[in-house]
Amino acid sequence: MTDFDATAYLPDDLLERIRSRAAAVDAENRFPTEDLAELTAAGYLSILVPTALGGAGLGLAEAAVLQQRLAGAAPATALAINMHLVWTGVAKVMSDRGIDDLRFVQTGAVAGEVFAFGISEAGNDLVLFGSDTQAVPAADGSYSFTGTKIFTSLGPVWTQLGLHGLDTTDPADPKMVYAFVQRTDAVETRDDWDTVGMRGTQSRTTVLNGAVAPADRVVRRVAPGPNPDPIVFGIFSVFEVLLASVYTGVARRALDLAVAAAKTRTSKKTGRPYSDDPDIRWRVAEMALAYDGLLPQVAAIAHDVDVLVDHGGQWFPRLSGLKHRAVVAAKQIVDDAMLVAGGSSYFQRNELSRLYRDVLAGMFHPSDPESAHATVAAAWLGPVGG
Template sequence: MSVFDPAAHLPDELIDRIRSRAAVHDRENTFPSDDLAELQAAGYLSILVPAELGGGGLSLAEASVLQQRLAGAAPATALAINMHLVWTGVAKVLADRGIDSLRFVQEGAVAGEVFAFGISEAGNDLVLFGSDTDAAPHPDGGYAFTGTKIFTSLAPVWTQLGLHGLDTTSLDAPQMVYAFVPRTDAVTTRDDWDTIGMRGTQSRTTELHGAVAPADRVVRRIAPGPNPDPLVFGIFSVFELLLASVYTGIARRALEVAVATAQRRTSKKTGATYSQDPDIRWRIAEMALAYDALPPQIAALCHDVDGLADHGGQWFAQLAGVKHRAVTTAKAVVDEAILVAGGSSYFAGAELGRLYRDVLAGLFHPSDPESAHSTVATAWLGPIEG
């Protein structure tokens, strides 16, 4: 059995080039087009597609390691690419379970299609279980989608948008409809991405004005509300695990920067580097102790998804939990790194200053802290009565 080598897919030279551009995209609020072009040329957008279809044939666990590595170089690039990898990951999860309905996603990724994730809607805390977007059925089996999606990463470049909407007019209505629409004149992308962090994702608002998904791109119709459907599981599992991977990569990078800074800075009091200061050593140890717990947790759940493990009613709690822990731990690690580095990290151009802003975005991704706690409480205590 060959040993997985992350550097074979993301060579050091590529990582260095991506890292060198990250600050520019953050400062100028621009999309990392050069990063995407290099990653596409390296076959990165098809790493989760089976080798027999022309992809990299990697497991979710291996893709997670790569996303941690990419996030350490450029968090916004990794988060943007995540949203494409979610769909190829869902296609893999379904195919591994004998469901081939997203084969076109796998083939499209190999052919150069860029898939975006069009699920988030302002004020919709139902997320996968409901939608304010109208899904109007066509006689041929297609659907026209009208509504507004927010946080659409890869907004300037996507070619296919995976989304959901609510069908309220069919005989079996209401039904949640999951489908893919191409970029046409029926889709308007607002130029409204001006945030404090993760600026390179360019996760702009998307307006759908009757955007049509043809019948062969309508992949699921399921009842609204909590649902054990394989597509829902696929989206939730891959989304949460790859998100956890990105923020774990940020934590790792913050730790690395803190270590390098402590080894470089010299105390005027003692003449020794800060790496010899007991308080600084304690902080870095605290960061490492927190970070070290994350990769094994993510790897274990990724292996369980890859291996078709059955956690029953605990699945969603475990997935929401690992995302929540990764995000909150990453934020705590970055906070500690800021204290180690001192006042220089307060400048906007400092890498730690950028990581400090980037890591905040993790709190807004599903599952947010309230949703994660609700999911875990239900798994252990059962639903609220009444």
């Protein structure tokens, strides 16, 4: 990591172009098509694919650094790309552990496929451990999926959707089925993304009407509920690390904007810059202390995933704790940045006002605050009634 040059994958000029489009993407509530085109051309969608397959061969720790950098330019673009990177990251996690079930994701990413993440369902707080989507097997090994997925980022542009559903063909032995479907007439992408922030992700509702995953795209069948299967660990670990990275990047951008504002604003009372005001200095220091604490945590946990460290039952509390901590810290840092910058930050034209709205989305991603606390409490106190 010490020799990793992030600018080789996200050059400054590319980031500035992405940054220059972010406000319009947000205001127009559209997908950042230009960002995706430039990132695809730069090979960014295959950064986690091994070099032997045509990718950059990076690890999760390096991808985390890059996603922080991208989020500092355009949070919604970074969050949307996150969902594609989750699947390429899961493919890497499984391949590193000797399972090549997602090789087609790796080769597909190199070929220009865009993979979306179809896991979230309204009211389904089981997330990976259950599904309201029906998965019905066919004699040829394929599965058809019927149900509704929400928060499907990359809604207008994805070419393959990774999803899960529940196969209840044998009521005594139900199975969670993980598979990939292509965009066909059996998949409806609703144009219903009109949110407070993160508008560029276009995380639209996806309705599955018997969408078929062929046998070679049915990648895993596992028991419902908490499960040690590598696909469950792969999804949870990559998802949480990359989410934490995006919001860490948002926090850094807010901190930078607060520092710039403090240095350029001048007090009428003292005639000195606000950067000399002891209260402002304390507030900026608090922001920096919170931000600095995130960096080693993201790096350490991503590194442990990369090098196959076995944390056993502590993996899930560590991962959910990381995501929760990053989101809470980022939200507080953006709040404080608004105060440092003053009333001008309340105007839509100010970048901080967009970050203020964007950072709110972090609370809704798994693990949400309730789930994170329940997971960590169980790790320290044991199960309720245990």
